[in-house]
Structure formats: structure tokens, C-alpha cells
Amino acid sequence: MYILLGFFTIVVIVAIIIVLLRGILDVRNYIEENRLLIDTTNLAQVLLSSDKLCYADESGIHRGVFYEEKLEAAEDDPNVVFSDVYNPEVIYSLYVEDKEDDNSWYVSDLEETIIEKTFPIAIRYTNGETHVGMMTIKIGEPYGIE
């Protein structure tokens, strides 16, 4: 009986250690997954204030209002944006879509993505009209390389 008791104690201790380690690993992976979402949100915040994309006049940069001319320039040469908004740990691409019209702009495109998130924006045209739209950010590998 005492041998059985000793054996049971060892089994219980090992089982608790395994459950604990699995739990720690599980939470670690989960933190990593959610860090991706937070990183994407932070990247969007920077892009929404970038003078390489946003409309600007004498009063300053209009946050969240992308300008048609700048979007076209960024589509022709994505480095205009990537050299301004840059994170060595993140590779990303940008897709802007006018929701009131059929216009859209691709600032590069990633084939393999690990997360894709959309953010509401406004798009100002050269004729002064401003439409509502969506910005899609795709994050690709290699993500988080230090």
C-alpha cells in the first residue's frame, strides 16, 4: 500500500508539472498571437498619420484622410511609404479601397500573410470630394525576427 502511495505521489507531481508547463507554453503562444494584432493596430495608427499617405494643407496633416495623389505615388513606388513607416521586425503590405466608388490602390501585396486587418479611413480626391473607405494591412513572414 505504501509503495502504491509513493507511486501515486510521483505520478501526481509529474502530472501537475506537465499541466503547468503546457499552460505556460499555451499562454506564451497566445500572447504572441495577440501581440500580432496589437502590432498591426499600432502600425495602422502610424500609417494613418503618415504625410506620405495623408492629405495635408496649411492647417497640417489630416489624420485618417488619405490623398488620391499620394496613394497613386505610393502604388507606383511602395518604398515611398515603406521607407517612412518602417519596422525591421515586420513586413507588411497595404490595400486601400474606396467604399463609395470602385477605386482601389495596392501599396505592394504579400502572397503569404499571417494576419490581415481592416481599418476605416477617408479618401480625399483631387477634386475635393472625400469618400469613406477601408485600409487593409497584411503582415507577412518574417514577423518578429530579432
Added chain:
Amino acid sequence: MELNRSKGFIISSSVLIVMFIIASVVMLGIIGFVLFLKVHIYNIAQYEYSYNNAQLALMALLSSTYDGERVSNLIGECYAAGDCSDIKQVLEQKLEALVESKCYKLSISSTVLASADCEPTQYVSTARIALPYKSGSSSSSVEVLKLVND
């Protein structure tokens, strides 16, 4: 001798049962704590993303134009005039495109300017709207525009 053996057996069995109960409680505690942490982490990240989008949606709506006029001005003018039915459809079309969940309510004070067939409660974003000058008044007033969406 026989009595001592059965006493020992009873004590050992009791210790085994108590250990089993303690082990179960500890494991359930660990699993529960891990689940709590996961839900908590998910809620923080998701809330930040959704709350941020609610604010961006309101900002994009107010920056956009309709018939050459900024939507923020249109809202101010119609609210001051007491009738926003003319732009209700425009606002709903724009919000439909901006709010991913398609569940939203745009209001000033108790006046609902645009809404979907639902009762959103989760994310609230606000902006101040300047109302046009009233004749005879030396100052304009400001109202708080509120967008609630899920």
C-alpha cells in the same frame, strides 16, 4: 496485528483519497488560471482593435463629403434645423461601409441620426460638432455626436 493492518490500510486509503482530491483541485486551478489569462489577453487585444476602429469610423464619416459638403457640416446644419431625415440614408450608407459588424447607432443628444436594426452597446466614440450660428446670436454652440457600434 490484524487490527493494526486494517488501521494502516484505512489511513493509507484516506491519504490517497485526500491527495487525489488535492491534485484534482490543483490541476483544475492551473487550467482555470490559464483559461482566465487567455480570455483576458484576447479581450485586451480585441478591445483595443475594435475601439480604435470605432473612433476611426466616426473620424472617416465626419471627414467625408456629400454633394461637396463635409458630412460634419451637414449634420450640424440638419440638427440645428431639427430635421435630419434628408441625410439619414447617406449616413447609413457610409456607416454600413465603415462598421464591420453592421450594427451601429449615430446620435446627437437623444436624436438618432442613423441606425441599423440592432441595439449596439460595445464601442462608443464621440466627436464634437459645431452647430451653425443662429441669427442674433454672437456665438455658435457645440453638440456631442455619438457613434455606438458592436
